[in-house]
Amino acid sequence: MLQLFRVLNKMFDKHKESRRRHLAIHTPIIIPVWSQLNQAVSGQLSPEAIVELRLQAYNEITKNIVNDNIFSQYMHKILPTGNYLWTFKKQFAIQVALSCFMSYMLQIGGRAPNKILFAKNTGKIFQTDFHPAYDPNGMIEFNELVPFRLTRNLQAFFSNFGVEGLIVSAMCSAAQSVVSPKQSQHIWHHLAMFFRDELLSWSWRRPLGIPSVPVAAGMINPSDFQQKVVNNVEHVISRIKSISPHCLAEEEENATEPPQSVQRGVTELVEAALSSRNLCMMDPTWHPWF
Template structure:
């Protein structure tokens, strides 16, 4: 990237936009527990720094619940860390993820988020069940499935509640409310996101990933 951009100003603008875009994509990956973020699934524009991820949807187990088996919450490899530097990771990425988490759990947005996620999981589970030739069909009874509407609604609601719970645990507002009643020394309200970033960068977790996560691969 240093050889392709015109000047230091372009590099600074690209890094800032790319870091924010990566932070939002990482937040979505953690929120919906989307894995398998290999380099061929992450596309970005050199002139804008915007990111587009392909095959970006959660996987489900046999009971229709989100399934996630990766030791890292999202893709933030050593190559990315070296490109953004410590200031980019701790400054831009962490702050952008905190802002996103705080925005979606605010009182004005929480109900909207719940309904949007409910519609998302309804369509996802219907589509997923119909793609499984020998698996459990999770569609409502009107589509000829053995699953009744009440059970299907329960699966959708459970997935939504799990997503909301994950966001709430890292939202600065929730962490600041915990500090008010705590007797321990005050800690950063960004510690929820900071712990996720540390988990994504820990060599112990990265060594358990596919070879496409190793430093020799880009990004």
């Protein structure tokens, strides 16, 4: 494209009317980097060696280039001091916890910083392009090692007290309320309606080369479509129950091992989200060092 732009610029320069109007397409100088020269891309290294290389690069970036206080410094500069900062942190932590809960519940990935918006006066969060992805069989697909976005800069801003006290407890409360006996039937039906509309839309926007399955045209068996919806709903419900304190407490009653924290499901997810070995495997456009 840049070569084409430069050719057009030469044509503009040779023509009297375009030259008089200074018509020229901006063509910046771009140096391409060929990843084929890398041993990790060419297949000369084992998967374990590639992980170690990525972890080494990630550690170098986080130690020498991007520290864990960038977000904290920014927030302290733009927010008033005093009680307002404490109130903002509390509200923002709860919003982050709910976003993490929804990301884990529906297996929504691709949470790059440019897709997360928050209000500086209220701490409320809105996420763009926030919807699950599906595999060719119509099941939720998730290909990221981290369950949600909770990086080191956010951890430094909230401190360990904010992460363990506010975020973990808020996620546990959200999971417990959704799968409680009084709410379980409601969430099941609402998820069924959600996945019905999602799969109907997904069937029409499938990539090229994969045949579409429009239900309205009668090209798919209604029972198969219903089974896809049910499978997705059951999968989501099981994920919520796996971190719900109520369900974990019931398991403890029948277990012979020593009792553990009922928040361990969410705590393990937070540890996975903050793990350097998991973060280093994320795509660079995800900006895991932030």
